Amino acid sequence: MTSTLIAPGTAIGKPAHRDPNVLRWLAAYASSMVGDSVYYIALSWAAVQQGSPAQAGAVMAVSAVPRALLMLGGGVIADRFGPRRVVIGSDLVRCAAGLSVAALLFLTSPGLWPLALLAVVFGTVDAVFMPAVGALPARVTTRDQLARVQGMRGLAIRFANVVGGPLGGLAVALGGAAAAFGLAGLLIAVSVPLLISVRMREPAVDDKAEAGAGNADAREAGEGAGGRGAAPGAAVLGAPDSEASGATTTARATTPLGDLRAGLRYIRAHRVLAPLMLAIALGDLGFVGPLNVGLTLLADERGWGASGMGWVLSGFGVGAGAAALLLTVRGRLPHAGHVAGWAILAGSVAIGALAFVPGVLAAVGVALLVGLLAGLSGALCGALLQTQADPAYLGRVTAVSSLVSLGFAPLSMPLSAAAIGAWGTGPVFVGSAAVCGLGGVVALCVRDLRRAELPG
Structure with a gap:
């Protein structure tokens, strides 16, 4: 099932949006993301039905x-066993867990414990x-199609957000939480045969990207990862499957x-990845609080109501979708590091301005601008991560980036809520914008990151 079909790394490929192989991957990713959206609807509904609001939270x-x-350990596993194997195995586990809870809820009313266990498993x-x-x-x-693929991935995420919520709500309305969990499991299961049919290729190591870590610390990191020596891209993780590292030789x-x-030494020593991680961290820390809990409190303070907040969020979604569509169509933007830095800076100004707009209509326009700039900078930063990292370290590089965005940045939400309670929305939005803007300053002040380009 997880056998590897390797396409030649030097083959001239089609544009990603016309490549059936990429489209199969995109369909698998979109199906899995829609399943995730339905799962969260099902989990929140079932938790509210089975317990108190505090227990549901x-x-x-x-x-x-x-x-x-x-x-971080997940990044090591992805590099050791190959990303496709890991994604297929993860989807199988999530599918089985969701269907098991669906069957349990259909047959009995077990309380909160299976829901908590399911959340831990997920x-x-x-x-x-x-x-x-x-x-x-x-x-x-x-490599020259990775920016376009990042745009396509962004469109898939927007599609999942738009379709998953109503689909999960419909499943709950028709069959309760059990039906919604069952639907989520089936949607995730659809991704497995699609991923099996995707042909894998050996990613080439770009000379400029490899040079980004060209110092003694990077050499130490490479030797610590299995004695890569002078063979860029050599298999470093002791995994027998060539998918695990995209390499041709295996070291100790x-x-x-x-x-x-x-992996951590490699990132720290890399002249582009290290400041890029810092820029991403600062941008996310300044972005997550205001655009989540801060927006809710702002809408309540201004009397916009839930519908007004929904329109503002829709504006953000349209802007982010437009940025993803731009990259999907263009495929590459020149001066990627420079553009990403200015996009982060301009986006931070828009975040600060959001707290001072006079009405809902103006807020929707500002949110659309925030979504456009955040979507553009996020996609460019993701594409730079993909192209600058040595393929043998890509899982660990992605893990660090994901930990920053999904592990640390959400911690700003309770802090933002507490700060707004103490000082009001205006100062907190401005402070968050300043933190976000520091990410753009880093991107523009570090020469190697500022001059980073996407292959074309």
Whole structure:
């Protein structure tokens, strides 16, 4: 089932949006993401039905703990066993868990414990799934198409957000939480045969990307990961399957902890990846609070109501979708590092301005601008991660980026809520915008990141 079909790394590929191989991967990803959206609707509904609001909140939050604690280890697993194997295995586990809970809810009323267990299982699997999903595009397309693939991935996420919520709500209305969990499991299951049919390729190591870590620390990191020596892209993780590293030779086996340390040393020593991680972290920390809990409190303060907040969120979604569509159509933007830095800076100004707009219509326009700039900078940063990282480290690089975005950045939400309660929305939005803007400053001030380009 998980046998590897390797396409030649040097083959001239079609544009990603016309490549059947990429489209199969995109269909698998979209189906899995829609299944995730339906799962969260089902979990929240079932938790509210089975317990108190506080207990329901605890069930919804419990998956974040294993996700944050195990994310770095998930990157090691993705690099050791190959991203497609890991994604297929993760989807099989999530499908089985969702269908099991659906059957349990259909047959009996077990209370909160199976829901909490399911949340823990999903959080644990997500810690492995997310780094593998991030590393997979480099194995299904050529380097010059990765920016376009990032745009296509963004469109798939928007599609899942738009379709998943109503679909989950319809399933709950027709058959309760059991039907919604069953639908989520089936949607996730659809991705498995699609992923099996995707042809994998050996990602080429770009000379410029490899040079980004060209110092003694990077050489130490490479040796710590299995004695790569002078063979860029050599298999470093002791995995017999060529999918695991996209390489042609195998060096001495290492321990998972050694691989993790080597990956962190590699990122720290890389002249583009290290400042890029810092820029992503600052941008996310300044973005997540205001655009989540902060927007809710702002809408309540201004009297916009739930419908007004929904329109503002829709504006953000349209802007982010437009940015994804732009990259899908264009495929590449020149001066990627420069554009990403300015997009982060301009987006931070828009975030700060959101707290001072006079009405809902103006807020929708500002939110559309925030979504456009955040979507553009996020896609460019993701594409730079894909193209700058050595393929042998891509799972661990993605894991660090995911940990920053999904593990640390959400911590800003309770802090933002507490700060708004103490000082009001205006100062907190401005402060968050300043933190976000620092990410753009880093991107523009570090020469190697500012000059980073996407292959074309």
